[in-house]
Amino acid sequence: MAQRRTRFGDRARYWFDSTLARGASALVGWMALLCLAVVVPASAVLVWTEPDAPASLAGRLAQVWRLTGETLRLGGATGTPLRVTMSVLLALVALLYVSTLVGLITTALTERLTALRRGRSTVLEKGHAVVLGWSEQIFTVVSELVAANTNQRRAAVAVLAERDKSAMEEALSTKVGPVGRTRLICRSGPTTDPSVLTLAGPATAGVVLVLPQDEPDADAEVVKTLLALGAALAGEEPRPPVVAAVRDDRYRLAARLAAGPGGVVLESDTITARLIVQAARRPGLSLVHQELLDFAGDEFYLVDEPILADRPFGDALLSYPTASVVGIMRGETPLLNPPPQTPLAPGDLLIVISRDDDSAWAADCAELVEEAAMASGPPTPVRPERVLVLGWNRRAPLVVEQLRRCARPGSVVDVVANGGEATVRQVTEADADSGTGLTLTLHHGDVTRPETLRRLNVHLYDSVIVLGQDPAPGQPPDDPDNRTLVTLLLLRQLEEATGRELPVVTELIDDRNRALAPISPGADVIVSGKLIGLLMAQISQNRHLATVFEELFSADGAGVRLRPAPDYVLPGLETSFATVVAAARLRGECAIGYRCHEDASTSPGHGVRINPPKAERRRWTVDDEVVVVGKD
Template sequence: MAQRRTPFGDRARYWFDSTLARGAAALVGWMALLSLAVVVPASAVMVWTDPDAPPSLAERLAEVWRLTGETLRLGGATGTPLRAMLSVLLALVTLLYVSTLVGLITTALTERLTSLRRGRSTVLEQGHAVVLGWSEQVFTVVSELVAANVNQRGAAVVVLADRDKTVMEESLGTKVGSCGGTRLICRSGPTTDPAVLPLTSPATAGVVLVLPPDEPHADAEVVKTLLALRAALAGAKPRPPVVAAVRDDRYRLAACLAAGPDGVVLESDTVTARLIVQAARRPGISLVHRELLDFAGDEFYLISEPALTGRPFGEVLLSYSTTSVVGLMRGCTPLLNPPPTTPVAPDDLLVVITGDDDTARLDDCAESVEKAAVASRPPTPAPAERILLLGWNRRAPLVVDQLHRRARPGSAVDVVAEPGEATIREISEAEADSGNGENGGNGLSLALHHGDITRPETLRRLDVHSYDSVIVLGRDPAPGQPPDDPDNRTLVTLLLLRQLEEATGRELPVVTELIDDRNRALAPIGPGADVIISGKLIGLLMSQISQNRHLAAVFEELFSAEGAGVRLRPATDYLLPGSTTSFATVVAAARRRGECAIGYRDHADASTRPHYGVRINPPKRERRRWTAEDEVVVIGTD
């Protein structure tokens, strides 16, 4: 078989590529030949076409050489060969010096720009907020810090994470949007390296927030970051307050020790479980929590009011027209919803809900109370409840424990999960652990049903409409999977539940746990439904505490299982149905029951965005007609 002849063009290209592969010398040689091949003929044409060109051939060649030298900056001296060679030598030395100098300057500038793009320069700020770590919570934290700084000039938020600076800036710009007057600065590097943390100038920061990363060993990473921060701040006085979050309570003590005496460590899984249970028992409560925790509306503040010293707490409740008083801060101990006869001590701070720290102005509203509209019947007792728990994850035992603590006799919880998700042993351990609560032995029964909650036949076998509430939990993300992967299964389950609602024409009280806030818009649920975005809630809490670390004790009491928390009660427990009266009357009616009224939910607007009927801290002189379907938001106990 005859050998196929390689085309000349391919052979020439291969030879040319082979010479280039020999290094810089070959490249310089080819560039020189190419330049001469263009410049010399062009110079000759210019000389021979010049009407003033010299007549002799030697003079014309000398002119060609001069033009070539000027074009290539090689000198244009004519004369003896020695003179021409020395001219070329001097030109080459000059060219080498200039090109080397330009190369050095270009390299230095490139390295500096690369360093800046990588976020390796030290931040020189004062009183700024430092956010260490990267997770879905970072977008909530940064956006809330920006909202908190809307009235401050020169505010800055510095984010340090082991990610590319440009990628972080693009992600924050897309999800957070405009930062207004707050400057957003990103720096790249591991948060567990004490040599990297000084890039954020933590010693001059106003607060440092440590976020748990989206990975299986997040809590250990938080503890290491706190230890690195302590090493980076060694000798710094005063040290900035630190706010961190861990998932597992087993790491909370270690994180508290690493954070120091001024640090605050939140336990995200426990807080999330409490909020899930509260939403399951009273639909709409998650909307109230969101209104209380973000900086868009009214939030918690601690204020001093010497004029109220010595007055009973019950009178203080009606001493402000546009501020809701919910408790006292006595030393470092919060007293939420104390007895109405509790006097205000000289050093007490008032725990209030108001628009800003300067909007709480004394204005007695006692004359706006209409006693004739106050309901006199006793509150409706809570019946036994049946709850369906679809799915199982690391927070499920905490959910069961919270359900058990406040369960009424005869209550039941049915768990539906795949065999690999929950076992009889895990269910038994959760039941045994929950029996250690103060309401242990109250008769809450737990039952496990194996099945895939993403399959229609599994849900059809259940009489879902016989349950008072349905809780949907996503799986724990497996190693290597995206952190929001469990949301995919949750959305499928919600679609199947929505189909059951449409088939029967009956609405299901569903409480959904999601990881990514962006999936909230995709969830096939009714408007105003309870959706618990665990990372978003913890981010809101961290942002609130970062502005005043003393609020940590208030939130701990507010979200505890046994303390005074946020409750939604039927309006008929406080007012006569159909009465038109002021909100001050509601506050007085709640005071008679030992509660602090802070708002209401209008049933007529329960499906209207963005607040879904929830109104926190309305003016006490505001009058409206109260229906039997309306609800009152109070701070109280069960």
């Protein structure tokens, strides 16, 4: 068969490409030929069209050479061949020098810009917040720090993580939104390297926050980061306060030792388990916690009020028209909800919930109390509970433990999980210390399959807790939410089929999935990363609140509770909130707000009202609830 003839254009292109492949010398040659091919004809046109051009051909050619040399910076001298050659040589040397200088400057600028894009320059801010590590908590922490810095002129937050600087900036810009006057500074590098930690300027920082990363060995990484931080701050006095979080209680002591004196280490899994159980026992409690921990709402403050010295604590409960008193800070020890007769000693600080630190002003509110509207009967008795747990993860044993601590005899906890040896062993170990009358039973099944849930009479349970599986190695950290959303869809189908609403408490990893969850607007959703991020942000602004929150979220301490309103005031009567506070004082509790049943499904507060004015009046119904700080 005859061979097809190659076209001239293809052969010319192939020859040109092969020439360029020889390297820089071929490229320079082609550029020189191209320039000459354009400049020489153009110069000739200019010379031949000039009225004063030399008459002779040699003169005109010399003029063309002079224009060509001036254009290409080749000297352009005329005369003897030696003179022309030296002129060209000097022009080439000058061109080489200038080109090399420009190349060096360009390279240096490029390297500097690359280093800046990689986040390798040192932060020179003072009093800024340093966030070490990257996880889903980063967006909550940064958002809250931005909200706390609203009234500050020159505030900054420096984030150091082993991620691309541009990617971090883009993610923060997308999820945090406008930051106002606060400057967000991102630096890239490992947080376990002391020399890299100095890039974030921890020595001059106002606070350092260490986040657990989305990795299996996240707690060990936190301990190592704290050790690196101590090495980076060696010899620096005073050191900035440190706030860190670990997941497993086994690493908490090591993290505290690494954080040094004054460091605060939170245990995220235990706190999350307690909040899940509290919300399961009293739906709506997660909304109260979020309101208390969010900088956008009312917050905890420490107030010095000398005029109340030597008076009983009970008097302080009705001494602030626009703030709610919940305890005493005596030195470094918080006394949440102490007995009303506890005297206030000189130097004691009051722990109050207020809109701002300057809105807690003292004034007697006792005249607002209407004793005739106060309930006098016994509190609503606590009965045995039936709890259904759908799914199993590393926090599930902690959830079971919290359920057992306050369980009444006859209480039942049924666990439905995809039967694996680890799950069976964990449930067996969780039930090993049973002695409180709590019955724990494991049912094998996939909670994402309809037939599994149809076998359960879910409406017989007082609460349903939906837990996501722990992410497998290499799996996205928020992937368990996909299974949780499927389970919630099946539960919603059961609700629609029976016409009865289920008291569901859902654990999510990513707060963005809350908008996707098929649940009622006021349902309880525990986003562990967000809650711990809110806690860390609050403590970073006031380190003395660490012990307050530790007491508030401890298993045996005085925590936030939701109680039936008829236990405090007579339903159907209109009375002031001061009356509710006085009624709670008689029961040894501190009333800090309420939840209106009629507004439970209305955004954004879903009926939750924290720290209402003592003079606020409303008509209380049987289904309303009072938010108090007290013990079970």
